Amino acid sequence: MGSKxxxxxxxxxxxxxxxxxxKSTLFNxxxxxxxxxxxxxxxxxxxxxGYLTHHGVQIKxxxxxxxxxxxxxxxxxxEAITGEFITRYRPDVVVVLADATALERTLYMAILVLELTxxxxxxxxxxxxxAKRAIHVDIEGLERELGVPVVGISALKEIGLGALLDRILxxxxxxxxxxxxxxxxxxxxxxxxxxxxxxxxxxxxxxxYPRRWAAVKLMEGDPSLAETLSKxxxxxxxxxEEVRTRAEAELRVVPEEFMVQxxxxxxxxxxxxxxxxxxxxxxxxxxxxxxxxxxxxxxxIFSLLVLFSAFTAVFxxxxxxxxxxxxxxxxxxxxxxxxxxxxxxxxxxxxxxRLAGLASETLxxxxxxxxxxxxxxxxxxxxxxxVLSFLPLxxxxxxxxxxxxxxxxxxxxxxSLDRFFRRFGVSGRAVFPAVIGFGCxxxxxxxxxxxxxxRERVVTSLAVPMIPCQARLIVAVALVASIASTPARQAAxxxxxxxxxxxxxxxxxxxxxxxxxKVKTPPELLLEVPPYHTPSLxxxxxxxxxxxxxxLKKAGTVIFAANLAFWLMLHVGPHGYVxxxxxxxASLGGxxxxxxxxxxxxxxxxxxxxxxxxxxxxxxxxxVLTTLASMTGVADPLGAVAALNLTPLQALSLAVLSMAYxxxxxxxxxxxxxxxxxxxxxxxxxxxxxxxxxxxxxxxWGGLLLLG
Amino acid sequence: xxxxxxxxxxxxxxxxxxxxxxxxGRGLARRLMEMGLLPGSEVTxxxxxxxxxxxxxxxxxxxxxxxxxxKVMVQPL
Numbered sequence: 001m002g003s004k005x006x007x008x009x010x011x012x013x014x015x016x017x018x019x020x021x022x023k024s025t026l027f028n029x030x031x032x033x034x035x036x037x038x039x040x041x042x043x044x045x046x047x048x049x050g051y052l053t054h055h056g057v058q059i060k061x062x063x064x065x066x067x068x069x070x071x072x073x074x075x076x077x078x079e080a081i082t083g084e085f086i087t088r089y090r091p092d093v094v095v096v097l098a099d100a101t102a103l104e105r106t107l108y109m110a111i112l113v114l115e116l117t118x119x120x121x122x123x124x125x126x127x128x129x130x131a132k133r134a135i136h137v138d139i140e141g142l143e144r145e146l147g148v149p150v151v152g153i154s155a156l157k158e159i160g161l162g163a164l165l166d167r168i169l170x171x172x173x174x175x176x177x178x179x180x181x182x183x184x185x186x187x188x189x190x191x192x193x194x195x196x197x198x199x200x201x202x203x204x205x206x207x208x209y210p211r212r213w214a215a216v217k218l219m220e221g222d223p224s225l226a227e228t229l230s231k232x233x234x235x236x237x238x239x240x241e242e243v244r245t246r247a248e249a250e251l252r253v254v255p256e257e258f259m260v261q262x263x264x265x266x267x268x269x270x271x272x273x274x275x276x277x278x279x280x281x282x283x284x285x286x287x288x289x290x291x292x293x294x295x296x297x298x299x300x301i302f303s304l305l306v307l308f309s310a311f312t313a314v315f316x317x318x319x320x321x322x323x324x325x326x327x328x329x330x331x332x333x334x335x336x337x338x339x340x341x342x343x344x345x346x347x348x349x350x351x352x353x354r355l356a357g358l359a360s361e362t363l364x365x366x367x368x369x370x371x372x373x374x375x376x377x378x379x380x381x382x383x384x385x386x387v388l389s390f391l392p393l394x395x396x397x398x399x400x401x402x403x404x405x406x407x408x409x410x411x412x413x414x415x416s417l418d419r420f421f422r423r424f425g426v427s428g429r430a431v432f433p434a435v436i437g438f439g440c441x442x443x444x445x446x447x448x449x450x451x452x453x454x455r456e457r458v459v460t461s462l463a464v465p466m467i468p469c470q471a472r473l474i475v476a477v478a479l480v481a482s483i484a485s486t487p488a489r490q491a492a493x494x495x496x497x498x499x500x501x502x503x504x505x506x507x508x509x510x511x512x513x514x515x516x517x518k519v520k521t522p523p524e525l526l527l528e529v530p531p532y533h534t535p536s537l538x539x540x541x542x543x544x545x546x547x548x549x550x551x552l553k554k555a556g557t558v559i560f561a562a563n564l565a566f567w568l569m570l571h572v573g574p575h576g577y578v579x580x581x582x583x584x585x586a587s588l589g590g591x592x593x594x595x596x597x598x599x600x601x602x603x604x605x606x607x608x609x610x611x612x613x614x615x616x617x618x619x620x621x622x623x624v625l626t627t628l629a630s631m632t633g634v635a636d637p638l639g640a641v642a643a644l645n646l647t648p649l650q651a652l653s654l655a656v657l658s659m660a661y662x663x664x665x666x667x668x669x670x671x672x673x674x675x676x677x678x679x680x681x682x683x684x685x686x687x688x689x690x691x692x693x694x695x696x697x698x699x700x701w702g703g704l705l706l707l708g
Numbered sequence: 709x710x711x712x713x714x715x716x717x718x719x720x721x722x723x724x725x726x727x728x729x730x731x732x733g734r735g736l737a738r739r740l741m742e743m744g745l746l747p748g749s750e751v752t753x754x755x756x757x758x759x760x761x762x763x764x765x766x767x768x769x770x771x772x773x774x775x776x777x778x779k780v781m782v783q784p785l
Contacts, residue, residue: 419759524773
């Protein structure tokens with residue numbers, strides 16, 4: 001029968017663009033709260049995706065990582081994905097985003113995608129900025145030349161998004177767009193490309209790709225396509241290579257060089273007469289700022305100031321330190337206490353403490369056995385409190401990072417610190433993961449994806465765990481009271497611990513370079529320096545929200561589970577339920593801790609409770625404190641540490657140890673995912689544990705010797 | 709007036725030049741070209757002191773290490 005029901009179908013839209021043209025902003029503006037991380041089988045990294053409905057059509061938007069090209073070998077993770085995704089999943093529409101203020105450069109991606117598929121909508125972002133700079137773009141003219149819809153938008157101000165969605169539906173439903181991909185004229189190379197095309201005619205393994213596109217890519221020497229072909233039909237690859245070599249010899253050109261140039265020439269001719277600049281932008285503030293930010297001496301100082309003040313602000317909001325310490329040291333004790341009390345961490349921690357007490361009381365009064373009350377209060381509620389008391393820290397760090405990136409400051413920091421980082425075998429890019437690592441190591445390791453150089457990526461991933469994250473800061477803050485008496489000295493200890501860890505980050509990078517790769521020349525910096533923007537709170541909020549949710553899911557579940565597992569270890573023993581906290585020695589945890597006491601004695605910490613706390617810290621570093629709290633029966637972390645009666649030297653040894661020893665479970669999981677070499681991961685683990693124990697031992701025994 | 713072809717790393721800040729040749733391996737050369745730095749492009753040197761160079765090409769600001777910059781042969785304008 002001919003009665004067709006109109007099926008409500010979902011269309012898939014992929015976003016592709018160069019870095020720095022505002023792709024994430026567009027993605028967030030389109031998908032808002034629905035954004036989440038998704039894995040597509042066969043696509044090497046997870047991508048962000050989200051949903052929206054427009055005119056009753058459900059649209060799934062996939063945010064492909066920003067890249068400069070489509071083809072790349074194993075070295076550039078982000079590059080290959082756009083091509084990989086489009087050929088494998090054939091999205092209904094690919095939206096290519098270009099920067100209206102730099103079309104000459106950013107249209108390149110549009111040409112690459114158009115060569116692969118005709119189902120494209122070209123969005124010209126930052127039309128508002130272009131208008132301000134008196135840049136006029138002939139949109140209809142571009143549309144005519146390219147044969148696909150072109151829409152001027154401002155992702156940030158959400159201008160033109162409705163029109164963009166209309167045009168997306170037009171293309172998805174066949175009312176607009178090209179029926180065939182764009183054919184770039186490669187001039188003298190054309191006969192050779194045709195020859196490759198003919199060779200590929202009988203090649204089933206590349207049938208998924210448009211034949212012309214596959215031929216063009218092979219002519220360019222695309223490593224991933226060549227690899228696919230070498231697996232399927234090595235003979236054919238040989239023939240293709242032969243054509244390529246012949247073209248090179250006969251025309252005396254490097255094909256890929258010639259082809260990139262042909263595309264840029266096409267762009268120039270496309271744009272001829274379509275961009276009008278009616279007045280030149282004055283150099284203005286941005287250039288003056290750059291004269292400082294990129295200056296060889298002023299630049300690094302400026303960068304350090306930016307990073308330092310940013311982090312001071314975040315720490316102050318969340319933990320009260322170092323502002324409370326500064327206030328206390330200049331005599332404002334009361335004000336210092338207030339700052340400490342009303343910091344987010346204390347507020348949330350306090351609320352959950354009260355909630356736990358209330359729950360436990362209610363259960364006991366209702367006649368439930370004691371263990372249920374303890375499980376609920378100490379195992380479940382305090383675990384949730386722990387996760388949530390972290391969230392503001394993580395969130396604000398991400399807001400800050402979002403602002404640093406969005407404003408264009410981060411790139412300048414990387415450029416100005418490059419010379420310094422090179423001494424340690426990495427480029428200025430290594431500053432990004434390091435800075436993010438102060439918030440949480442997990443996203444820091446993910447941030448290494450932006451690195452071009454595979455070696456630098458691995459080395460940095462392995463060094464990042466030396467950067468003390470917020471969790472370690474909290475442990476250190478709880479310990480300093482037992483190390484030094486005056487606030488000024490406490491602050492000095494904290495600064496010392498941070499300096500030590502940052503040095504270890506750099507030294508580890510150096511060591512890993514020498515040991516794993518045995519090379520001495522650092523990778524070269526190659527980086528786009530985006531124009532300054534007034535940071536948008538909206539962009540920072542999106543960035544922080546996505547990353548915090550990710551943290552909540554990944555780390556949150558681990559922290560929660562760890563807390564529960566440790567409750568069990570402390571309350572279950574060979575003789576059943578261990579009620580009394582003081583009797584915890586009879587629990588499973590107590591027995592394991594006692595067994596490891598000789599190891600702890602190496603660093604002056606031969607107390608099974610401390611060892612158990614450190615074991616808990618393997619799972620999540622802040623669990624060091626919660627474990628101590630539940631074992632000493634003192635909920636307040638400072639009190640719990642005090643209850644251990646550590647000497648200042650022991651406390652310092654513990655602080656150094658908990659700052660430096662092996663990364664937490666979540667970090668390890670991400671390193672494994674990114675580095676993909678378990679042997680390397682194990683080496684890193686042994687190395688970091690060794691370094692931490694050696695430092696703690698040196699400090700403890702050295703201190704004992706010095707102090708007699 | 710156009711001068712001799714020299715490595716880009718030798719140009720002073722403020723200098724303008726045309727890229728003539730990229731003497732780098734395949735991967736790097738391709739990357740540079742995709743970022744808009746290819747033979748025929750006009751570049752302006754914004755910063756060039758001890759650290760990486762900062763240049764402007766096709767309306768975009770790029771920073772590249774001295775090693776890379778010395779592989780880009782340019783003809784000063």
